[in-house]
Amino acid sequence: MGMTITEKILAYHAGKERVEPGELINCRLDVVLANDITAPVAITEFEKLGLNEVFDREKVVLVPDHFTPNKDIKSAEQARYVREFARKYGIINYFEIGRMGIEHCLLPQEGLVLPGDLVIGADSHTCTYGALGAFATGVGSTDMAAGMATGEAWFKVPETIKFVYYGKMPRWLSGKDLILYTIGDIGVDGARYMAMEFTGEAIRELSMDNRFTMANMAIEAGGKNGIIEPDEITLAYVKQRAKRPYRLFQSDPDARYAEVREYNVSRLEPQVAFPHLPENTRPVSEAQGITIDQVVIGSCTNGRLEDLQIAAGIMKGKKVHPEIRVIVIPGTQEIYLEALRQGLVEVFIEAGAAVSTPTCGPCLGGHMGILAKGEKALATTNRNFVGRMGHPESEVYLASPAVAAASAVLGRIAAPWEVIK
Amino acid sequence: MEFKGIAHKFGDDVNTDYIISGRYKFKTLDMKELARHVMEDLDPDFYSKVNKGDFIVAGKNFGCGSSREQAPLAILNADISAVLAKSFARIFYRNCINTGLALIECDTDQINEGDELEVDVEKGVIRNLTQQRDIPVKPLPRFMLKILSDGGLVEHFKKHGTFNFD
Numbered sequence: 001m002g003m004t005i006t007e008k009i010l011a012y013h014a015g016k017e018r019v020e021p022g023e024l025i026n027c028r029l030d031v032v033l034a035n036d037i038t039a040p041v042a043i044t045e046f047e048k049l050g051l052n053e054v055f056d057r058e059k060v061v062l063v064p065d066h067f068t069p070n071k072d073i074k075s076a077e078q079a080r081y082v083r084e085f086a087r088k089y090g091i092i093n094y095f096e097i098g099r100m101g102i103e104h105c106l107l108p109q110e111g112l113v114l115p116g117d118l119v120i121g122a123d124s125h126t127c128t129y130g131a132l133g134a135f136a137t138g139v140g141s142t143d144m145a146a147g148m149a150t151g152e153a154w155f156k157v158p159e160t161i162k163f164v165y166y167g168k169m170p171r172w173l174s175g176k177d178l179i180l181y182t183i184g185d186i187g188v189d190g191a192r193y194m195a196m197e198f199t200g201e202a203i204r205e206l207s208m209d210n211r212f213t214m215a216n217m218a219i220e221a222g223g224k225n226g227i228i229e230p231d232e233i234t235l236a237y238v239k240q241r242a243k244r245p246y247r248l249f250q251s252d253p254d255a256r257y258a259e260v261r262e263y264n265v266s267r268l269e270p271q272v273a274f275p276h277l278p279e280n281t282r283p284v285s286e287a288q289g290i291t292i293d294q295v296v297i298g299s300c301t302n303g304r305l306e307d308l309q310i311a312a313g314i315m316k317g318k319k320v321h322p323e324i325r326v327i328v329i330p331g332t333q334e335i336y337l338e339a340l341r342q343g344l345v346e347v348f349i350e351a352g353a354a355v356s357t358p359t360c361g362p363c364l365g366g367h368m369g370i371l372a373k374g375e376k377a378l379a380t381t382n383r384n385f386v387g388r389m390g391h392p393e394s395e396v397y398l399a400s401p402a403v404a405a406a407s408a409v410l411g412r413i414a415a416p417w418e419v420i421k
Numbered sequence: 422m423e424f425k426g427i428a429h430k431f432g433d434d435v436n437t438d439y440i441i442s443g444r445y446k447f448k449t450l451d452m453k454e455l456a457r458h459v460m461e462d463l464d465p466d467f468y469s470k471v472n473k474g475d476f477i478v479a480g481k482n483f484g485c486g487s488s489r490e491q492a493p494l495a496i497l498n499a500d501i502s503a504v505l506a507k508s509f510a511r512i513f514y515r516n517c518i519n520t521g522l523a524l525i526e527c528d529t530d531q532i533n534e535g536d537e538l539e540v541d542v543e544k545g546v547i548r549n550l551t552q553q554r555d556i557p558v559k560p561l562p563r564f565m566l567k568i569l570s571d572g573g574l575v576e577h578f579k580k581h582g583t584f585n586f587d
Contacts, residue, residue, distance in 0.1 A: 024562065040450060041490050045575050078450075124488040124512055140490040140516035142574045149578070188434055189482035193511050222485060224511055277434065364487070365443040385438045385486060392442075392462050 002252025004160045005229055006195040009135040009249050013118040021159040021258075029059065030117040030134075032147040035103055035360075036064035036075070038122035039082045041141035046148050054089050055151035061093040061112060062086050063103040066360040071367035101332025101358045104128040104216060104300035108208075109332055111241030115230040115248050120144065120153050125300050125382065127218045131211035132238065133230030133249060138219060158224045159258035160195040161186075165202035167266030172416045174310070175210030176302060176380065176400035178202070179217040180271035181263065184281030192222035194258065197251065202265045203228060208237040209306035216301045217382050220278040272378075272413060273398035276386045284403055287413040291323075294377040295408040296389075297401055298329025298356075299363045302380035305335050307401040312344040314405035314419050315351045321411025326353035327369045329361060353408065365389050371396075378407045422523055422542040422570060424502035426474035430534040431463060433480035437492040437513065439463050440484065455491055456498035471499055476540065478532050479506040484513025493522040503540055505529055505547065518565045521573035526559045543570065 003011065003018060011019040013027040032055075034042050039062055046054075054060045062082055067075035086094035093112060100106060104125050107113045115133035119126060122144035129136035139153070147153050163182060178198075183190070196218045203211070211228050218226025228234075230248045238246065269283035297303075297311050308330060320326045328348045330336035336358060339345050348355050361368030363381040371377055371390030376397070379389065384396035397413060406414040445458045460467040460477075477483075477496065483506035484492060493516045496504065503523035507530075517524045523542045532538065536551040545560035561569070571577040 024564070038489060041494075044450070048575050049578055122488055124486065126488075138488040138512050140488055140493075140512060140519055142490060142519035143515060146519075146574055146578065188485060189508065189510070192482060192508060219512075222482060222510055383436075383438075383486065385436050387442055387444070387462055388438060 001256060002254040004195065004197060004251045004255040004257070005133065005227055005249045006135055006160055006197065006225060007157060009116060009118060010155060010157055012247070019157045021157050023157045024154060025157060026152055026154050027118055029120055029147050029151050029153055031059055031061055031107070031113055031119040032144060033061045033063070033103060033107065033119065033121035033123065033126060034141070034144050035066050035123055036068060036079050036082055037066045038141045038144065040078050042122055042144035042148065043081065043085045045142050045145035049145070049149050051149055054091070054148045057090045058092045059151065060091050060148050061107060062091055063095045063100055063106060064097065065100060065102050065358070066364065067366050068359055069097050069357065099333060101335065102300045102303055102360055105303055105331030105335065108132060108212065109241065109334055111243055114238060114242050114244070114246035115234060116246050120147050124219045125216050127223065127226050128212050128216040128300060130215035130218065130225050130227035131208065133228060133234055135225055135227065137225045158193055158195045160197050161191055162197045162199060162257045162260045164200040164260065164262045165198070165265050166200045166262065167202060167264045169202055169205060169265055170268065172270055172402050173265060173268055174400045174402065175206055175213040177268060177271045178265065179214045180273050180278065180281045180398065181268060183217065183221045183278050184271065185261070186221055188220060188277050188279045189222040191218065194223055196221065196223040196226045198226060198228050204231060207306055208233060209304040212304065213301055217278070220382060270400055270403050270415060272403065273384055275384050275395040275397065278382070278384060278398060284399070284413070284415045287397065288415060290397070290413040291376070292378045292397070292407060292412060293324055293375040294369060294371065295324060295326045295404050296329070296362050296369055296377060296379035296381060297326070297404050298331065299360065299381040300331065301382040302401050303329055303331030303335070305338055307380065308335070308339045308344050309342070311401040311405035312347040314402060314416055315409060316347045318351055318409045318419065320352035320408050324408065324411050326408040327356060327362065328353050329356045330358055332358050362389055378404055378413055380404050424474050424540045426472065426476055426502055426538065428476050428478040428532050428534060428536045428538055429467065429471065430532070431477065431479040434482045434485055435463070435479050436486035437484060437489060438486055440492040441495040452494045452498040455495040459495045459499045468499055471501060473500040474502045476538055477501055477504045478529050479504070480529065481507045483509050485510035488512045490516050490520055493517045493520045497522045503542060505532070518568050519574040521569060521576070523569060527556050531556050
């Protein structure tokens with residue numbers, strides 16, 4: 001019996017020939033990640049252990065991205081705590097404001113996560129790196145502390161659900177639409193404790209930025225990880241960034257899957273997830289006309305260059321609807337700079353949008369675009385739970401950058417073909 | 422780990438933003454302060470209703486959403502002894518074990534709001550004293566019980582000097 005890519009990566013890091021779903025194993029870690037919210041708790045726990053050093057100064061990665069640039073004194077204190085820890089323990093991959101980005105946009109860009117890696121991050125969207133053919137999963141701060149101390153973590157080998165996407169992608173369809181549709185199909189706990197393997201001809205055609213978006217939202221279906229087998233597109237992305245060797249794993253043809261689900265993408269419409277769960281998805285044609293107060297384009301889900309290019313392509317020469325506000329947040333400083341060079345930032349500002357420095361900001365109701373009571377936002381982010389972006393009586397709709405940009409222009413939820421004929 | 426207390430019932434898919442809203446969870450590392458706001462958006466009076474040892478009883482997928490440990494820590498610091506649910510989101514599940522918050526998967530349809538329960542986490546027994554019946558339990562794996570009974574992963578490490586779980 002063959003193994004899935006997830007099983008192979010876990011087996012390799014456990015030093016075993018093979019592993020079975022349900023087995024409890026101890027694995028070596030390639031990257032241990034935390035941010036300005038989760039690192040402080042992890043540091044407090046780490047220091048209780050009474051150790052003088054972290055297991056590897058290069059493999060611990062700290063990115064203050066959630067409440068930065070610091071929004072108030074308390075968040076500044078937390079960021080300082082992380083900064084001082086990084087200095088004290090000589091953490092090499094600590095990223096300061098001005099040189100940083102949203103962690104899950106930043107780590108692949110910097111070549112810190114590579115195919116075949118095993119990564120834990122004290123952030124639920126750590127599953128993003130599965131797009132590179134790595135096993136990456138979110139953990140809490142205590143697992144992070146243990147990981148910093150030992151370079152190891154325990155795992156229960158998950159069963160895998162295989163998602164096969166076939167057919168040709170229509171013009172405005174994106175990775176965001178595929179993953180929203182999938183979550184709508186299986187529900188927010190449809191892949192609970194399980195690996196989600198995305199495959200099929202439509203996935204093979206997807207750009208890396210779209211693949212990151214898909215793997216990023218595996219957690220929104222309860223998944224332990226989302227993963228895509230590495231191919232030429234992965235290698236083209238990785239080659240220019242990698243500073244160390246990496247391993248390419250593929251699922252065996254006779255690998256065992258708990259379930260196989262197939263989707264024909266060729267007739268799929270862009271998707272919109274209605275409040276208050278990512279599983280409440282409908283085609284955009286059923287959402288057209290819903291008025292909104294704010295559009296957010298950014299986040300670890302959709303703050304990459306291609307996302308900004310698509311949004312700018314729709315907004316170019318147009319104006320943001322007078323009754324709404326639009327906030328664009330490039331995912332990293334590198335993406336921001338490239339967006340400037342390509343004239344995208346100019347498009348957004350001329351249209352009347354605010355462009356922010358990289359931050360998780362409004363996605364988690366932190367800062368930079370909090371909603372008032374009764375307000376509605378359409379966002380390219382990943383969660384639309386009650387109160388997620390602000391007041392408990394505000395609402396969030398989730399969609400792709402194309403739908404977000406069209407909605408920004410028309411002041412209501414809109415399909416991209418309403419703006420670009 | 423034996424507990425006795427009252428059941429406080431919630432529905433399906435209770436996410437970590439409901440457990441402790443983003444409005445509070447980044448503001449402080451003081452978990453006692455955070456605990457005052459636990460479950461606030463679902464039940465504004467929750468904290469004041471809870472007595473030491475009480476249980477949160479929920480439907481499927483309890484704890485979905487973010488990875489932040491403020492969620493189990495806020496529950497622990499509100500003096501809740503254990504969370505009982507039909508199923509748990511995986512990061513939350515892991516975080517409970519690691520922080521020492523007891524959790525049990527069981528058919529929570531057999532528990533009503535306000536029922537008095539007696540729970541033995543190690544033996545895997547739930548006794549519904551109000552309804553006079555036992556509820557079958559899916560027991561925790563042995564090594565997770567060990568971490569839990571040591572008071573979480575850090576205490577476990579301090580006690581054994583290793584994270585070797587055999």
